[in-house]
Amino acid sequence: MSYLFPTYSRWEVEPESAEGSILIDKDGKRYLDFTSGIGVCNLGHRPPAVQEAISTQLNKFWHVSNLFIQEQQEIAAKHLSQAAGMDLVFFANSGAEANEAAIKLARKATGRQKIITFHQSFHGRTFATMAATGQEKIKEGYGSMLETFKYIPFNDFSALKGEMDEKTAAVMLEIVQGEGGIHIGTQEFLKKTEQLCKEYGALLIIDEIQTGIGRTGKAFAFQHFNLDPDIVTSAKGLGSGLPIGAVIGKKKLEKTFGPGSHGSTFGGNPISISAAIATMETIFQEEFLKDVQEKSVYLSNKLTELLEPIPAVKEIRQLGMMIGIETDVNLPSLLKELREKGLLALPAGENVLRMLPPLTATATEINEAAETLKSTLLEYSKSAV
Template sequence: MSTHLFPTYKRWDLTFESANGDTITTPDGREFIDLMSGIGTVNMGHNHPEIVGAVEKQLHRGWHGSNFFQYDQQEQVAAQLADMTGLHRVFFANSGTEANEAAIKLARKATGREEIVSFTQSFHGRTYGSMAATGQAKIHEGYAPLPDGFTYAPYNDTEQAEKYITSDTAAVIVETIQGEGGVVPGTQAFLEKVDTLAKANGALLIIDEVQTGMGRTGEQFSYQKFGLDPDIVTVAKGLGNGFPVAAMMGKEALQSYFGPGSHGTTLGGNPLAMAAVHATLNVLNTPGLLSGVEAKSKHALQHLREQCEASEMVTEVRGAGLMIGIACGQPVAPILTKLQEKGVVALPAGEKVIRLLPPLTISEERLAQGLDTVMGAIKETAKTKA
């Protein structure tokens, strides 16, 4: 097919026509169970009526005025986020990488230090600062020289963390579960140690919740599961249920370092985005939604682990909430292709991990159907390889 697009994505032989709830439909009428949620963005399901209605209402009132105007919607959403996190200062952007760029800039300015510590196999974005914070060589290839001042400590290694986090450190940026790095959960001991070391050395703790936030792991934000005390939290993806929007949230003491002219964005926090976020937060806080995520997670993980016990291909099932990784002993691309043939879409996380990120609103029955299809595709692929 002729295209004028840069080939930055290995696109599937599927065309998106429409979506509703946990179902994606192609122009020829094929329906797919969605176990990827737009890479963890459409957490409340496609075409959610409350969220669509809020955006549609704002659409007719106005899209953009600029951040020189007072936006009541921004204040309303910032207050919601502050109530949820205890972080009382918010900067709105358009994507996770922008939120992480803002966090890195704020940390360096607030501490007067340069060094940012992140972790091997992390992912924080593709702009220069966030890419430099990403601990994956393949993301860096072809873009040298990267900005100075970034070091990568081994993930889940408390002893090594002590060597990397020092009095020279401006901030530590960490994911509680490494998403792009393979759906690898941080241990309680490791994450607590990182938090303690940051505070002991006068460094800021930045938690990247771009993929793990907004209920994905069964809490509003995943750091809450571990009892951590971050100085800065970044969130995007599910924040607007797929609408392009992000936020960097910080403690009150940081507000003086981001004064007029210190940072900015033309479109960040526009009224359409704020309408999407406000409605999404309302849905997220619906009684029973998060407990439902925990219940579905428990059943899903138990079911997958039982099914995978006898599998020679699967080495581990891991994750939290509805962020699940199935680690395999070989590349998973053929499995994902077979899944599409069977009417399910899912993602890789690295070369050998199947990543499942279904909408949080998916029913138990629909989720079970999708998981059975995943296991069927794994078994069929194993037979083919044998």
């Protein structure tokens, strides 16, 4: 019997060790891990630079509280602000906490309450972020939600225009809806959304929790679309596996989050911060991001070549190293079959196989994943008929 609440349907795999893109289970079986801990281990498992930074900090101090000046927090905040082209950071411990803070910040800064979000979006599991999420299944059984969220179809500008008014505090969106099934925002929709927000004095909050920290080949995915958000949230890849979240905001929001207005005991924890600095110092380099972009083109070509001809593959959607393969086969059993063959991948949305490979995955590993997918999808399609 398990003493854990069964909130997750767990896989049959029990990890023993992991390095780079490879995970070894208790039985010594090798897996190619194209889940990256759900988009967290962007540098692969246990990247040496991050491991060294953590162990250095472990020998200094682990926790002191935010009553103290902590230079490392300043360094991490500077990296994040500069990479996002913004000014100020609040550190939290998770994605949901970062979004929670962003929602509070937007409401307080504008003095308005309504926030527009999108169908299939995912923003977290706390009460406000669950309410922000545009998926009914996430809210089932929890009773009444915060009522100030309005949900409209993604990429539908006329729906947005219809919902926008002078009471709107913010529009909150993911550039690529990750959990919702790898749905990518269009250039036209995103740019018009930004302009409409400016027109109405509403803030644009971009949830980069899954898309940020190099995942799409830019420091943040909004940078593919030349956008100018007011608030950006980050988590997942930021700490390479150590828990950390962040809200990045513009200077004009400084007074809204004055002393005593928001807080977190563990937010900006020194160990997590040390991991975040080492992660950002690796990823936020032109050469590194260029390599991710080249790699994602290679991956895209491979997947198109090998998978597109397979009837069970309905669509392949990709931005950088975020990939969604829409299929019409039974997804849980397909993922299980892949695990048996040593490839770890994720579900998303209704019937989308999602891969979030480490940004450091090699061409050989990409080939291996694509070949495994091809043979499994072919076999699986045959046996499903």
